[in-house]
Amino acid sequence: MINDKVRMYLLPPLFNAAVRAGASIMKVYRNRDDYDISLKEDRTPITLADRMAHRTIREYLGPTRIPILSEEGREMRYEERCNWELYWLVDPLDGTVEFIKGNNEFTVNIALMENNVCMGAVIYVPYYEKMYVAGRDSGSYVKEGVAPDAAVDYSYEEIVRGWTPLPLAGESHHDHLRVALSRSHQTPETHEHVARLRERFPDLEIVEQGSSYKFCLLAEGRVDYYVRTTHTYEWDTAAGELILAEAGGSTRALPEERELRYNEEDLHNPWFHCRSKFCPF
Incomplete structure (x- = not known):
């Protein structure tokens, strides 16, 4: 079972990998002529940004020696992964269609899975510079002002400083669904x-x-x-x-x-x- 010390050790690479991937995505997003769009086997689009974000995450999380199951590595055989106890579950660019449309609604998703249960997670929204973070039995938070940065290296203390618990105060009642x-x-x-x-x-x-x-x-x-x-x-x-x-x-x-x-x-x-x-x- 992942203990608190291990969780503190793994949160910075989880967080920083997403921010660095966001930097790779935004570099492509600002240059529409460089999207290099092709189709995957299921006929969904993939862009240069997907591939760059995947490479960034793989290289940054590599030193953790925890295997990665990613959208861009989906061809991995079930027999190779079925007995994994600990792994990263990654979508390096979620919302590729929205990315191509240019409407800013795309994210980087990284989950730390233990025995196929998510124990830690981040969703990074690079255009809005917002990072959402959760740990099992540890709460859910949003940290704003997290700019895409290819060399970012947040410490655990810097990550938790100034984040906001979720749900947000003031959103407890809507006058319509x-x-x-x-x-x-x-x-x-x-x-x-x-x-x-x-x-x-x-x-x-x-x-x-x-x-x-x-x-x-x-x-x-x-x-x-x-x-x-x-x-x-x-x-x-x-x-x-x-x-x-x-x-x-x-x-x-x-x-x-x-x-x-x-x-x-x-x-x-x-x-x-x-x-x-x-x-x-």
Whole structure:
């Protein structure tokens, strides 16, 4: 079991890897002609920024000697990883579609997994210079003003200094339900789900948002509910699920209402929905 000393030792590389990856992403983001877009086997796009962020994280986390399961290393065979006790679960650029569209809604997701349970997590939003951090049974926090920096080297003390516990004070009550939806990945099932909600909450507000930033808005309490009825992968949810859970919220598979499972042979997630701490149902 990861103890507090080990957690303190691993938080700085977790945090710094995400910030350095964010710097790699923003370097490409500012130069649209350099995106170098191609398609992966599942027909989803990949850019130079994805590849650079993956390389940055792999090189920075390498000295921890903890293996990495990443979106950009998805071809790893199940037999190679099924008995891992400790590993990093990484999405170096979550929200590639939003990155290509230029709407700033993309993140770096890194989760520290122990026996397929997320024990520590960060989601970095480089454009907004916001870092969300959680440790199992240790709370969930946001640290602002974290600028992308390819040479950053935060210490543990610098990371925890001035961060804000989640959910945010002042977000405990909304006069109407706020429902987050993926900006680029909605289906007829998504709309049917929202229609059923609207029968109970006629004045609900839809908040369209890209990437795992939706988990962060839920953790802050800015939105109440999120439903996803298109395919996602384990690296899309692991970090966000812990950040939300440590802020008092929940993530459950649809329709079973079970917790999400990790390091499965098939790395696809089921459909799922999330509730903030203040969700009224």
